[in-house]
Amino acid sequence: MMIDPNLVYLGLIVGLWVGVTAVYITGTGIPEILSFVLIAGSLYVLTQMPTNWLAVVLMVVGFSGFLIAPFTSPRVGQFAEIGLGLQAVGSLLLFNGALNVSPLVIVPTLLVAWGYHRFLLLPIMRTQREESFLQKEDRVIGARGRVVTAIDPVGTVYVNGEHWTAHSQDAIPAGMPILVTGQRGLELEVEKAKREDPLAEGNGWHK
Incomplete structure (x- = not known):
C-alpha cells in the first residue's frame, strides 16, 4: 500500500507546530501529548519510506529557533522565522528517489506557518x-x-531578592535603606527610607 508522502509531511509539520505552540502557551498538557503522538507516528511511517534523514534534521533545526524564542527577546523570536528556510529545504529533500512532497503542499504550509507565528504566537x-x-x-x-x-544619582540597589539599577534625586551611600517610589523600564526610582519604616522581608536590610 502506497503511503501519501504529502500526508506524512503534513503530520510531521503539524506535530512540530503543535509542540511549538505548547512552548508558547503552557496549559493542560494536551498539546504536548498531541505533538508527541503526531511526531512519533510520522517518524514511524518515515522509517517505512525512502526518507532522507538529513532533510528531517534540517527541518528539526529549523524549528529549534521557534522553540527557544519564548526564552529570548521578541526580536530574536522574529529571527526564528529564518528557520522556515531550513524547513523549506528539508521539505523539498524529504524523500529519496522519485517520491517527493508536492510544492503545492509545501508553499501554503510554510506561508500558514509564518502567519501563525507572526500574527498569533508572537503577540501572545x-x-x-x-x-x-x-x-x-x-x-x-x-x-x-x-x-x-x-x-x-545612579547606583545599584537590592530589592525583593534582585539587584536593580536605581536613580535618586539625592545621593544615597551604600548600605542605606531605600524606598522604591517608581519604575522606568528596568530602572527604579528610589528615595532614602527612614530606619523606623518596616522593611519587606528578604530585601537584605535589617535594622
Missing part, C-alpha cells in the same frame, strides 16, 4: 511578557531594600 508571547512585567512592577513599587553601590 509579547502579551505574556507584558503581564509578567506589570506584575513585577506592582510588587516592586513601595518595596524597601538597601543600596549596594552608592547612588549619585
Whole structure:
C-alpha cells in the first residue's frame, strides 16, 4: 500500500507546530501529548519510506529557533522565522528517489506557518511578557531594600531578592535603606527610607 508522502509531511509539520505552540502557551498538557503522538507516528511511517534523514534534521533545526524564542527577546523570536528556510529545504529533500512532497503542499504550509507565528504566537508571547512585567512592577513599587553601590544619582540597589539599577534625586551611600517610589523600564526610582519604616522581608536590610 502506497503511503501519501504529502500526508506524512503534513503530520510531521503539524506535530512540530503543535509542540511549538505548547512552548508558547503552557496549559493542560494536551498539546504536548498531541505533538508527541503526531511526531512519533510520522517518524514511524518515515522509517517505512525512502526518507532522507538529513532533510528531517534540517527541518528539526529549523524549528529549534521557534522553540527557544519564548526564552529570548521578541526580536530574536522574529529571527526564528529564518528557520522556515531550513524547513523549506528539508521539505523539498524529504524523500529519496522519485517520491517527493508536492510544492503545492509545501508553499501554503510554510506561508500558514509564518502567519501563525507572526500574527498569533508572537503577540501572545509579547502579551505574556507584558503581564509578567506589570506584575513585577506592582510588587516592586513601595518595596524597601538597601543600596549596594552608592547612588549619585545612579547606583545599584537590592530589592525583593534582585539587584536593580536605581536613580535618586539625592545621593544615597551604600548600605542605606531605600524606598522604591517608581519604575522606568528596568530602572527604579528610589528615595532614602527612614530606619523606623518596616522593611519587606528578604530585601537584605535589617535594622
